[in-house]
Amino acid sequence: MNLDIRTVAPENLREEMLRLRREQKMNFLETLTGMDWGEEGGLGVVYTLESTETGERAALKTATTDRENPMLPSVSDIWKIANIYEREVYDFYGIKFTGHPDMRRIFLREDWVGYPFRKDDEPEKENPLRMTNEPLADVTESYVLNPDGTVVKETHPIFEEGEYVVNIGPQHPSTHGVLHFRVSLDGEVIRKIDPVLGYIHRGVEKLNESLTYPQTLALTDRLDYLGAMQNRHALCLCIEQAMGIEVSDRVKVIRTIMDELQRIDSHILFFSCLCQDLGATTAFLYGFRDREKILDIFEETCGGRLILNYNTIGGVMADLHPNFVKRVKEFIPYMRKNLQEYFDIFINNVIARNRMDGVGILSLDDVISFGCTGGTGRASGWHNDVRKRMPYAAYDRVEFNEITRKEGDSFARLMIRMDEIKESLNIIEQLIDNIPDGPFQEKTKPIIKVPEGTYYTAVEGSRGEFGVFLESHGDKTPYRLHYRATGLPLVAVMDTACRGNLIADLITIGGTVDYVVPDIDR
Amino acid sequence: MKKPNIKSIPYEEFKDNETFEKLVAELNAGGANVVVRKLDDLIDWGRSNSLWPLTFATSCCGIEFMAVCAARYDIARFGFEVTRNSPRQADVILVSGTITTKMAPVLKRLYDQMADPKYVVAIGGCSISGGPFTKSYHVVRGVDTVIPVDVYVPGCPPRPESFLYGMMQLQRKVKVENFFGTVNRKEKDPFAKEAVREKEKEIFSEEEQA
Numbered sequence: 001m002n003l004d005i006r007t008v009a010p011e012n013l014r015e016e017m018l019r020l021r022r023e024q025k026m027n028f029l030e031t032l033t034g035m036d037w038g039e040e041g042g043l044g045v046v047y048t049l050e051s052t053e054t055g056e057r058a059a060l061k062t063a064t065t066d067r068e069n070p071m072l073p074s075v076s077d078i079w080k081i082a083n084i085y086e087r088e089v090y091d092f093y094g095i096k097f098t099g100h101p102d103m104r105r106i107f108l109r110e111d112w113v114g115y116p117f118r119k120d121d122e123p124e125k126e127n128p129l130r131m132t133n134e135p136l137a138d139v140t141e142s143y144v145l146n147p148d149g150t151v152v153k154e155t156h157p158i159f160e161e162g163e164y165v166v167n168i169g170p171q172h173p174s175t176h177g178v179l180h181f182r183v184s185l186d187g188e189v190i191r192k193i194d195p196v197l198g199y200i201h202r203g204v205e206k207l208n209e210s211l212t213y214p215q216t217l218a219l220t221d222r223l224d225y226l227g228a229m230q231n232r233h234a235l236c237l238c239i240e241q242a243m244g245i246e247v248s249d250r251v252k253v254i255r256t257i258m259d260e261l262q263r264i265d266s267h268i269l270f271f272s273c274l275c276q277d278l279g280a281t282t283a284f285l286y287g288f289r290d291r292e293k294i295l296d297i298f299e300e301t302c303g304g305r306l307i308l309n310y311n312t313i314g315g316v317m318a319d320l321h322p323n324f325v326k327r328v329k330e331f332i333p334y335m336r337k338n339l340q341e342y343f344d345i346f347i348n349n350v351i352a353r354n355r356m357d358g359v360g361i362l363s364l365d366d367v368i369s370f371g372c373t374g375g376t377g378r379a380s381g382w383h384n385d386v387r388k389r390m391p392y393a394a395y396d397r398v399e400f401n402e403i404t405r406k407e408g409d410s411f412a413r414l415m416i417r418m419d420e421i422k423e424s425l426n427i428i429e430q431l432i433d434n435i436p437d438g439p440f441q442e443k444t445k446p447i448i449k450v451p452e453g454t455y456y457t458a459v460e461g462s463r464g465e466f467g468v469f470l471e472s473h474g475d476k477t478p479y480r481l482h483y484r485a486t487g488l489p490l491v492a493v494m495d496t497a498c499r500g501n502l503i504a505d506l507i508t509i510g511g512t513v514d515y516v517v518p519d520i521d522r
Numbered sequence: 523m524k525k526p527n528i529k530s531i532p533y534e535e536f537k538d539n540e541t542f543e544k545l546v547a548e549l550n551a552g553g554a555n556v557v558v559r560k561l562d563d564l565i566d567w568g569r570s571n572s573l574w575p576l577t578f579a580t581s582c583c584g585i586e587f588m589a590v591c592a593a594r595y596d597i598a599r600f601g602f603e604v605t606r607n608s609p610r611q612a613d614v615i616l617v618s619g620t621i622t623t624k625m626a627p628v629l630k631r632l633y634d635q636m637a638d639p640k641y642v643v644a645i646g647g648c649s650i651s652g653g654p655f656t657k658s659y660h661v662v663r664g665v666d667t668v669i670p671v672d673v674y675v676p677g678c679p680p681r682p683e684s685f686l687y688g689m690m691q692l693q694r695k696v697k698v699e700n701f702f703g704t705v706n707r708k709e710k711d712p713f714a715k716e717a718v719r720e721k722e723k724e725i726f727s728e729e730e731q732a
């Protein structure tokens with residue numbers, strides 16, 4: 001959708017944000033995107049907000065023209081997720097947020113020179129490949145704005161003197177990728193977690209600024225590779241909406257079926273990895289056995305197993321394979337039958353239940369404040385399914401339940417995914433028999449130029465709301481293309497979820513929260 | 523000329539026999555003692571059939587690696603059965619996924635922690651050359667700039683079949699190794715440059731002082 005952005009001066013920002021939070025109940029900070037509008041526009045931030053009670057949405061922006069020492073007020077005390085989002089903006093644009101408690105780099109090394117996302121920065125010039133071990137600071141900085149307008153820099157220790165800190169990662173089999181947690185322990189009990197990210201930060205958003213629109217599509221599959229279909233779907237949808245391309249009914253249905261197959265694939269992998277982390281290797285093999293069936297279906301139509309490259313602007317890459325309908329119809333009863341095995345072998349096991357029941361409880365307020373969409377949010381009772389909130393593709397013509405639970409513990413997060421597999425099978429069953437005829441690809445111009453404007457489109461990815469924020473200046477390349485990572489809020493919430501739990505539960509909680517690291521780091 | 527026998531693929535069906543033969547010729551340029559070579563064969567036979575990979579994955583290729591380890595493709599059939607979580611117990615590191623500049627020192631350290639003999643397989647476009655991210659400011663263009671690579675497996679991500687093919691190529695390389703050595707054993711390690719060694723010494727002495 002085209003965003004209607006209100007400009008707010010930096011000095012009024014906090015007041016306005018507090019007003020929105022209090023009066024309009026805007027309790028969900030959807031995105032916080034750093035921007036560089038050049039010399040005149042300055043450096044700034046775009047916020048998109050949503051109220052979970054009324055469904056109202058708002059978009060605001062603020063900017064400062066000071067490029068030497070840019071400062072903007074922080075909103076990290078209003079929405080908890082802003083803490084990590086603002087650190088991201090600081091890392092990429094060098095904007096310092098006054099009042100932010102922890103102004104450190106988050107993705108890049110602490111000795112990185114410059115701010116790579118600024119349009120005038122040349123990151124490679126001053127940053128050769130450093131083979132020394134990365135420095136990790138023990139103190140963090142914050143900038144406090146006094147009433148008279150002066151800014152004071154303060155330093156705080158990250159961990160107190162004498163605290164026992166254990167490093168988990170970056171190379172650890174249970175962090176699901178290269179993720180680094182600094183965990184402070186009191187005996188076996190977790191006191192604090194400090195995540196260090198960026199070990200797989202590839203600068204996808206910066207790369208996008210020099211790629212044409214069809215080229216940018218290729219990188220979306222490689223963000224969250226277990227949501228490859230949905231990610232690419234989101235970007236295609238965003239560009240189509242911006243350009244006013246209407247895709248055929250056939251494409252809509254194909255995309256919906258593919259998204260749901262991908263979701264099942266992802267949830268099976270989630271189950272397998274969780275079992276593997278908890279030592280149930282047999283269950284891991286059971287999961288992968290069923291996952292291969294989905295990959296077979298993908299392979300016939302898309303040619304790929306994991307990176308599918310299927311959606312295109314205005315349609316899909318190729319028509320469905322003649323075997324597609326038959327294979328999917330065989331798969332639905334097969335999966336329903338095998339799902340029971342997952343319960344028999346793992347979920348109903350008393351050891352597994354003891355490790356998950358009542359562990360890592362997240363409250364409803366926390367998941368909303370942290371913006372934990374997807375299964376993690378729904379396990380705490382937040383109705384956040386984009387398929388219901390803002391229906392797209394063919395989701396308005398199928399009947400399905402949005403699965404939510406109240407408990408908010410690890411077991412609830414596991415069960416949400418298991419139930420969603422069933423729901424996804426239902427959705428596919430409703431659509432598979434009547435895929436409408438029509439072209440699988442609309443004709444588009446050879447050079448795609450998106451009209452000037454700012455757009456935001458979200459789809460329900462495998463692990464939450466995957467959003468695409470696109471600012472176009474009418475060129476054939478995007479001016480700024482930002483992805484709302486589904487995983488970043490999930491990592492941010494780990495500290496809250498794990499505090500007071502045992503270190504062994506960190507693995508269970510991390511497994512059930514279900515993040516994919518390349519999606520976090522982008 | 524020795525033609526190593528690999529389970530499941532006859533020698534003629536490998537696609538790069540010329541390169542391989544050149545490599546073997548280079549290795550045995552000075553000739554090898556018959557007895558010693560026989561002992562070598564025995565050791566290589568043992569090693570090549572129990573290469574334990576390190577559980578290491580940074581992105582997409584890691585998921586395919588899991589698929590290769592799972593039931594349908596079952597890497598255990600060829601002796602790579604146990605993935606090790608500690609580099610100290612692993613023989614081969616499969617670099618599956620993009621290596622960023624922040625990750626590079628970590629990868630180097632992992633490699634250094636592995637016990638000899640150790641092997642590196644670069645899986646996928648990213649670890650071979652940077653792949654689709656080659657223009658990025660934060661990506662290492664080829665993992666061979668950081669650690670020496672034995673086998674490259676192209677693909678994005680490679681199919682499980684090419685994973686297995688790459689692993690068998692590695693087995694072939696292991697099977698012609700000279701453990702007791704020929705003239706080549708005196709050759710200097712091209713990756714351990716003098717400057718690096720001195721730096722390491724400095725770090726060690728600093729650590730000792732601390």
